[in-house]
Amino acid sequence: MADQHLSAPSPRDGTRPPWYARTATTVGRPAVLTATLIMSMPGEYKVARLAGWSDPWAYGMPFALSAYAGIAAVVAATRPKGARGRFSAQLGAGFAIVLALAAQVVAHLVQTGHMNGNQAWLIAITSMVPPAVLAHLLHLAATPTPVTTPSTSVDAPVVKRVETPVEQAPALPPRPKQAPQLPAEPAEEQPVRRIVYRDPRCAAIRPLYEHGTRPGTAAMRAALAMSGHGRVGDSTIRGTIRAEIEENEPHLALLPPALHGRTA
Known part of the structure; x- marks a missing residue:
């Protein structure tokens, strides 16, 4: 009981701040942010007017500097160390602070x-x-953000294996020597038939039969386009290319047609 009493955390041992400190932190941060933005706007507006911007365009300078500083700071803080674009965001955050101060x-x-x-x-x-x-914000937007996959591994309990002695089986008498077996004669290999298509476009369509279905016109047209054969007419696809494939391998014509709404 004494050990349990000593190990219990006290509400005043520093593990959790008091309520008024938490309230001041929660309410104070947005209040200070709002106050600083309001106080900074006249100076940034004044500089824009000195540079030649007229109303209402001069009011865009405070919003541009504030948004730029916030976006660069968030990107610099959220990207892991060594990630692409993190160093650029850190430079941008520092540059935004220098601009606001200046x-x-x-x-x-x-x-x-x-x-x-x-x-x-x-x-x-x-x-x-x-x-x-604008240029730096577009650069940060174009830089990919690394996606980290959370680990789902669970530590398995360690099981200690206890080895128990196993009684040895009694020794058996040696088996009589057998005559060595002669190696079996290798089976005569059947020659593999190599199909040479008259139309080279057949090579782009033949792999579609590997799914166990007879490909439709849309699937064959897409395969031809991906292979660099360009646009091919439907009648040529069915009447010439597919016909030559099934002429060399008649069993392919007996396969069920492919579904997914494609034209046979």
Whole structure:
């Protein structure tokens, strides 16, 4: 009983935070996210206006930078280490943070009179932000995400094998020697018939009979197209190609027709 009492987790031993801490974390994160987005929007809007965008297009700059930072951060956090596109997403997340910081700093410097906003380099860099963000987001979208299959293996219990001594059977007298058997003469091999088709397109249709059914026109047309023979008329498929195959192997014509709604 004493061991069980000591091993029971206490509600205040740090294993689970108190309710007010959990509430502050749950409610505080979206509140802080909303507040920071609202506070960042005027500076990013101001930089867009300095670069020459007019209303309402200048309002797209805050949304572009915020969405870009969020998408790049999520991709960088969810892709496993060494996966393709993870390093690019990490660079994008860092680049988005630098853009957001630079937009705030430049906007406040210009607004307080410490910096002239009508500068060519500032306008050029700001103008490149939307196409650069779009190009990198398309790159992340085109990069395949690795799919991990959860392991379904179950640890089997270890069974210890106990070996018990086995009584030895009494020795039997040696058997009399038998005359060596002569090797049997090998059966005479039957020659394998090799079929040479007059129409080389028959080679693309013959494997369809391996399913135990007589292939239809649609299946034969698809097989010819996949083999690079192009479009072939239905009458040629049935009257020439299939007829030559079944002429060489008459038993194939007796197979039941293939189902799946294909024309015989």
